Amino acid sequence: MKSPGKVALAGFSALAIAATLAGCSAGGGSGKLELRVGTFPAGADPAAYEAFEKQEADFEKANPTIDVIGEEYEWKGPTFAVQLAGGSLPDVFTVPFTEAKTLLENGQLADVTKQVEDLGYADKFNPVILEGVQDNDGKIYGFPRQAYAMGLHYNRELFTAAGLDPDKPPTTWDEVRAAAKTISEKTGKAGFATMTFNNTGGWQLTAQTVARGGRTQVDNGDGTYTETIDNEGTKAALQFLHELRWEDNSMGSNFLLDWGTINQEFAAGNVGMYTGGSDVYTALVRDFSTEPDIYGLAVIPNEGDDPGTLGGGDIAVVSPTATEEEKEAGAKWIDYYYMQRLLDEKAAKFDAKTLADSDQAVGTPVLPVLDPETEEQRVGWIEKYINVPRDQMTSFIDNIGTQLPVGEPKGKTQEIYALLDAVVQAVLTDEDADIDALLEQANKDAQAILDAK
Structure with missing residues (x-):
């Protein structure tokens, strides 16, 4: 097997190709x-x-008995189950928080309690986040590695071209609609877009x-859930999309979009604006070659009774088919690659520094x-390496603390x-x-899914 990183970088010269292939062939024997x-999606920046x-x-x-082999990986709902069943997933990979409970209940994640405790x-994890990777006995099935709150991502260049102030992003849904219409009329681009498939x-x-005060599901506290999709917040969200699409013509012509x-x-x-996780800037620069100057981040508008901001994230896990030796090695890699950067100054x-030297987001x-x-403490340690345009994210940074965090259903x-x-x-x-x-x-279909045994 070849590391995709080695393959990608090798393309720069024949000499690099030869050196890379030689390095890859050494592992097996x-x-x-x-x-x-798992590393990055296919096509990530070299x-x-x-x-x-x-x-x-x-x-x-530091671990001379382990040969790490990077493989291209991107979690996608419809294909993940096939990869899992077919045994084509890496030994270490990441999954969304929302998948953790189902996977661990199905025996599809390795128990890493001993490794985490060792x-x-x-005890340093946010207990609410850690609970998401624990079973009823408190056993741990993954390492929470990153979390985010939802934000409003916007293109500062399109704002300027449309005569809007990129330092004053919308703060209400009405303002989002008005800005989207202006961007579309002035630039011919989609003023606002939304994801529509692959879950x-x-x-x-x-x-x-959630941003409009609605909730799509109620946790009954006894292992059962009640669907509440048919609520005023969801209706308002869909009506908003209908108005942008059919009344304002401000959503462009592509209505099959997923995260990638x-x-x-x-x-x-x-695209002028869209909603998504606040952490997406890293992927935008790393995987999609976004120019930093065009990027802006604001809090998602909150309106109505009991509004909040949906949060989420992902966890690093070990394949349930891993041997004990592989599980120990996997936990060491997760600790090194994901966790120590949060815990240890060096x-x-x-x-x-590694990320900054490679022009990656910090x-x-x-x-x-x-x-x-x-x-x-971590932010203080890395302050001199921070290279993201945080002055273009002040609307989010200054205001996210005032919004109610709401976990995913x-x-x-x-x-x-x-x-x-x-x-x-x-x-x-x-x-x-x-x-x-x-x-x-x-609502009926979702409840049937919940009630099915």
Whole structure:
């Protein structure tokens, strides 16, 4: 197997190709444990792989019996189950928080309780976040590695071209609509776009529902859940999309977008605004070659009774088919690659410097998975390496602390997100779509999914 990072970088010269292939061929016969780890989506910036290779080399120097093999990886709801069943996933990979409970209940994640406890920082995790990777007995099935709150991403260049002030992004949904219409009229680009498939349409509809005070699911506290999709917040979110699409014509012509494709469109300058996780700037620069100057981040507008901001993140996990030796090696890699940068000054500075030297993002706004004191300490350690344009993110940084964090629905999350994809698509492709009827049916279908044994 070849590290995609090595392959990507090798393309620069024949000499590099020869050196890379020689390096890859050494693993199998060296007597080392080969550990396959998920890296980046296909097509990521070569600089990202360069940074990864430096970290890989540093890890292998400290762990000479382990040969790390990077593999291209991107979690996508519809394909993940097939990869998992077919055994094509790496030994170490990441999954969204929303998948953790279902996967661990199905025996599809390795129990890493001993490894986390041996590392000595189980008590430093935010307990609410840690609970998401624990079973009823408190056993731990993954390392929470990053978290985010939802934000409003906007293209400062398109704002300027449309005569809008990029330093004063919208703060209400009405202002978002007005800005989207202006951008579309002045530039011919989509003023606002939203994700619609691969479970992302349901994800963003849920986020926009929460921002309007609605909730799509109630946790009954006894292991059961009640669907409440048919609520005023969801109706308002869908009506908003209907108005932008059919009354304002401000959403462009592409209504099949997921996380990857909407980021591609944004990076290409074709989208004025969209909602998504606050941590996406790193991927925009690393994987989609976004120019930093065009990027802006604001808080997602909050309106109505009991509004909040949907949060989420992902966890690093070990394959359930891993041997004990592979599990130990996997935990060491996760600790090195994801966790020590949060906990140790030397590791934090090494990681930040490595990323900065490779022109990768350092300092992207996130929600800390560890206690506030540990996170504040980490930011202090890496301050001189921070290179993200945080002055273009002040609306988010200054205001996210005033918004109520709301976790994603826990019951059959991704299956219900997939169900809601179709609702979002219907509203955007059928001008006469009956929103009330769509939500009534979606609520029944979602509850059936929850009730199925």
